[in-house]
Amino acid sequence: MFPTLIKPLSTANISVHSTLTLIYEEYFSKTGDDDLELALALSLMEMEDQQLSTQHLQSEVRTTQSDPFRLNSASGFTNKDTKTKHNDPQNNNKAQTKQYAVKESTNLMEDQTSNQSEKPKSAKSRRKRRKGAVSIIGLPGSPSASPPVLLWFRRDLRLCDNPALNAALEMGAPVIPVFIWSPEEEEGPGVTVAAGGASKYWLHQALACCCTSLNRIGSRLTFLEAEEQSSLRTLKQLVKETGARTLLANALYEPWLKERDDEVVSALQKEGVECKISHSYCLRDPYSVSTVGVGLRGIGSVSHFTSCCKQNPGPAIGVPLDPPQSLPTPACWPQGVPLEALGLARMPRRKDGTIIDWAANIRTSWDFSEDGAHARLDAFLRDGVYRYEKESGRADAPNTSSLSPYLHFGQLSPRWLLWDAKGARCRSPKFQRKLAWRDLAYWQLTLFPDLPWESIRPPYKVDKSLNLNHFFEVKRATLWSTQPCGNTWWRLFSLHICIFHGSNFQDTLVDADVAIDAMMWQNGGMCGLDHWNFVMHPVDAALTCDPYGHYVRKWCPELADLPDELIHKPWKCPASMLRRAKIVFGETYPERIVVDLEERRNQSLQDVASVRKEFGQFVDKRSGCDLVPLPPRLVSEALGWSKRDGEAAKEGKQFLLPVITRMEFKYQRDDPDADAASNPYNAVLKGYVSRKRDETIAFLNQQDFTASVMYEGAQRRERLERDYRRMEGLPPPPSARGRARRTPTAKDRFSIVPGGVVTS
Numbered sequence: 179m180f181p182t183l184i185k186p187l188s189t190a191n192i193s194v195h196s197t198l199t200l201i202y203e204e205y206f207s208k209t210g211d212d213d214l215e216l217a218l219a220l221s222l223m224e225m226e227d228q229q230l231s232t233q234h235l236q237s238e239v240r241t242t243q244s245d246p247f248r249l250n251s252a253s254g255f256t257n258k259d260t261k262t263k264h265n266d267p268q269n270n271n272k273a274q275t276k277q278y279a280v281k282e283s284t285n286l287m288e289d290q291t292s293n294q295s296e297k298p299k300s301a302k303s304r305r306k307r308r309k310g311a312v313s314i315i316g317l318p319g320s321p322s323a324s325p326p327v328l329l330w331f332r333r334d335l336r337l338c339d340n341p342a343l344n345a346a347l348e349m350g351a352p353v354i355p356v357f358i359w360s361p362e363e364e365e366g367p368g369v370t371v372a373a374g375g376a377s378k379y380w381l382h383q384a385l386a387c388c389c390t391s392l393n394r395i396g397s398r399l400t401f402l403e404a405e406e407q408s409s410l411r412t413l414k415q416l417v418k419e420t421g422a423r424t425l426l427a428n429a430l431y432e433p434w435l436k437e438r439d440d441e442v443v444s445a446l447q448k449e450g451v452e453c454k455i456s457h458s459y460c461l462r463d464p465y466s467v468s469t470v471g472v473g474l475r476g477i478g479s480v481s482h483f484t485s486c487c488k489q490n491p492g493p494a495i496g497v498p499l500d501p502p503q504s505l506p507t508p509a510c511w512p513q514g515v516p517l518e519a520l521g522l523a524r525m526p527r528r529k530d531g532t533i534i535d536w537a538a539n540i541r542t543s544w545d546f547s548e549d550g551a552h553a554r555l556d557a558f559l560r561d562g563v564y565r566y567e568k569e570s571g572r573a574d575a576p577n578t579s580s581l582s583p584y585l586h587f588g589q590l591s592p593r594w595l596l597w598d599a600k601g602a603r604c605r606s607p608k609f610q611r612k613l614a615w616r617d618l619a620y621w622q623l624t625l626f627p628d629l630p631w632e633s634i635r636p637p638y639k640v641d642k643s644l645n646l647n648h649f650f651e652v653k654r655a656t657l658w659s660t661q662p663c664g665n666t667w668w669r670l671f672s673l674h675i676c677i678f679h680g681s682n683f684q685d686t687l688v689d690a691d692v693a694i695d696a697m698m699w700q701n702g703g704m705c706g707l708d709h710w711n712f713v714m715h716p717v718d719a720a721l722t723c724d725p726y727g728h729y730v731r732k733w734c735p736e737l738a739d740l741p742d743e744l745i746h747k748p749w750k751c752p753a754s755m756l757r758r759a760k761i762v763f764g765e766t767y768p769e770r771i772v773v774d775l776e777e778r779r780n781q782s783l784q785d786v787a788s789v790r791k792e793f794g795q796f797v798d799k800r801s802g803c804d805l806v807p808l809p810p811r812l813v814s815e816a817l818g819w820s821k822r823d824g825e826a827a828k829e830g831k832q833f834l835l836p837v838i839t840r841m842e843f844k845y846q847r848d849d850p851d852a853d854a855a856s857n858p859y860n861a862v863l864k865g866y867v868s869r870k871r872d873e874t875i876a877f878l879n880q881q882d883f884t885a886s887v888m889y890e891g892a893q894r895r896e897r898l899e900r901d902y903r904r905m906e907g908l909p910p911p912p913s914a915r916g917r918a919r920r921t922p923t924a925k926d927r928f929s930i931v932p933g934g935v936v937t938s
């Protein structure tokens with residue numbers, strides 16, 4: 179490829195072209211092993227800037243001859259980078275953002291909240307960036323003598339911005355990329371569907387793509403099945419077989435996987451293998467997020483989480499790393515198994531021997547490769563992001579990024595995504611905030627390892643053997659979906675379903691993610707850390723998501739012939755219309771699930787009131803807030819205890835913290851038999867109809883804000899006046915009477931969550 183690559187120089191810069199051709203020809207006329215420095219001549223980026231004189235080039239060659247493995251990262255750029263830079267103005271902008279980036283010490287909060295432009299400008303900073311990402315080049319198929327490095331791929335199936343891969347390159351030793359399939363370890367101790375059918379299928383395809391990418395840079399991916407379901411055993415065997423002295427991987431944050439990784443690290447280190455686990459799956463390492471300086475008030479909300487990140491920024495998020503151009507290979511490869519042998523994409527057979535290809539839809543809807551992830555991101559930032567702020571809840575239009583499966587399997591790093599989103603022409607703070615949601619989910623999972631199978635609020639624990647008929651009716655909707663289900667879509671299904679059955683959906687999701695799913699089902703089911711003060715209206719919310727019924731017509735063709743205005747409430751159709759559309763309730767279409775909405779709302783409120791009464795020890799007498807047992811890590815942080823004291827807390831007392839609780843629940847505690855209509859804090863029923871109400875509330879809030887700003891101004895003037903009078907020895911001004919107070923009073927007790935105080 180090299181002669182083709184440098185061909186444009188034959189007209190643009192003849193002297194550089196002839197020098198490179200000379201080096202190239204010399205290289206192929208020699209046989210010695212020391213020719214790796216050819217890679218040096220590929221300092222294409224320097225040439226691109228037209229700054230490399232022949233003399234300079236020769237001196238560079240001389241320098242690196244003394245250190246043949248070191249290379250300016252310029253040659254670490256892939257063709258993809260160069261291509262995107264030249265072709266598309268949008269990508270051009272994006273590529274510049276990544277390459278020109280200099281501000282390494284951004285913290286998550288700045289990323290999420292600031293709107294300031296960070297578009298880097300100077301070529302100087304661009305070079306700085308490139309130099310920062312030094313990579314080591316081994317030519318494909320050129321074995322090196324040093325002991326190989328094991329690069330353990332897990333949910334980081336990418337070459338771009340992969341810290342473990344870059345660390346492997348920096349070692350200058352041969353790299354052996356491996357993937358070990360160990361489903362039991364993935365699942366953890368409780369009931370999760372960490373690896374359901376659809377997501378296993380995605381994993382299969384993603385592994386195949388990752389393997390192809392590695393082949394392109396002269397390497398390969400070895401697939402292994404964990405011996406006796408133990409990755410450690412397999413790794414030990416690998417170390418023995420390959421003589422590797424180093425293991426590199428990117429961290430996973432599910433507590434049970436972290437525990438496994440800690441065991442692996444300590445066991446291998448005992449055998450003299452150096453292990454390094456890098457951070458990249460989230461923007462913030464969830465184990466390092468601390469509440470110090472922020473307290474516990476509002477815990478569970480994204481704003482609390484972002485405040486914690488702001489207050490305790492930890493290491494900088496840094497800039498995305500470029501993909502390597504090649505990877506040093508070992509003299510011999512370990513024995514693996516074919517990808518198919520992992521059984522990730524099994525298709526059942528019918529009795530007649532034909533295959534049931536349940537994944538056909540998934541296959542035709544997605545490009546599973548890393549390039550596919552980048553293409554989707556680019557397309558979203560070019561188009562969908564403009565509608566994201568206001569219309570991300572629409573089910574009938576691709577207004578969200580559809581990146582969740584790529585993020586889950588690490589084909590796209592959140593850091594890369596954040597940088598691109600920040601550099602896009604249209605920035606959506608709401609979209610960037612979603613990455614904070616993602617980090618919040620992992621933080622919660624690290625704090626509450628039982629999150630996927632146990633309610634965080636103890637009184638809300640339910641009988642998990644509830645009737646599931648409704649659930650399965652719902653489940654038909656978008657089985658093995660072609661597009662991730664949006665947040666609003668999910669919430670439509672709050673039909674009195676036990677959340678732990680809700681998480682059974684995971685089997686059908688390509689983006690099934692234990693942390694996000696658990697947090698969202700817990701919050702949706704009112705038993706998580708956050709209590710959202712709204713309820714989805716089954717019809718109005720459907721009208722908001724799918725105003726023209728396109729989504730319903732696609733996934734529920736039984737209703738396709740109904741008019742737009744009635745498609746979300748077929749029971750309202752006249753009999754003749756139902757006959758024409760061939761709808762017979764109970765036969766061709768299920769009976770209505772929620773018949774009397776008001777009655778359901780009452781029932782739900784009274785259920786909550788009665789469990790709160792029954793489990794009075796988990797309700798704060800003073801504020802009426804639910805109490806949640808605190809994990810020892812938070813107790814230690816709140817009380818400023820050392821790690822040892824924290825351990826003592828684990829064994830000793832249980833600490834209970836008042837958490838955000840819906841105002842209507844607090845009110846209902848005082849009057850358990852009151853119906854929803856008489857509850858002044860009755861949650862907003864979200865949807866088309868209530869949008870008007872939302873807008874009115876937003877308007878009133880705006881007015882309130884303006885009023886309070888004016889009030890503060892008036893107070894300031896009064897203060898100045900008072901001070902002036904005091905200094906001048908004048909009598910105090912007449913007191914203001916009959917003014918409205920804007921500060922919360924005791925009357926507002928339902929709007930107050932006591933914070934930070936831990937009661938035992």
Ligand SMILES: Cc1cc2nc3c(=O)[nH]c(=O)nc-3n(C[C@H](O)[C@H](O)[C@H](O)COP(=O)(O)OP(=O)(O)OC[C@H]3O[C@@H](n4cnc5c(N)ncnc54)[C@H](O)[C@@H]3O)c2cc1C
Pocket residue numbers: 570578579580581582583585586612613615616617619662663664665666668669684687689690691692694695696698699702
């Ligand atoms: C009950 C319920 C269960 C869910 N289960 C999953 C799941 O198993 N896997 C999953 O990836 N998402 C889940 N979500 C969150 C959300 O619905 C999806 O992440 C999102 O719709 C995926 O589409 P997208 O990539 O187009 O999202 P976008 O809106 O474009 O968001 C970009 C990314 O931000 C992250 N994100 C978005 N919303 C959330 C959220 N609420 N919490 C945490 N991170 C978020 C995701 O990684 C997503 O890919 C669930 C939501 C609910 C209400």
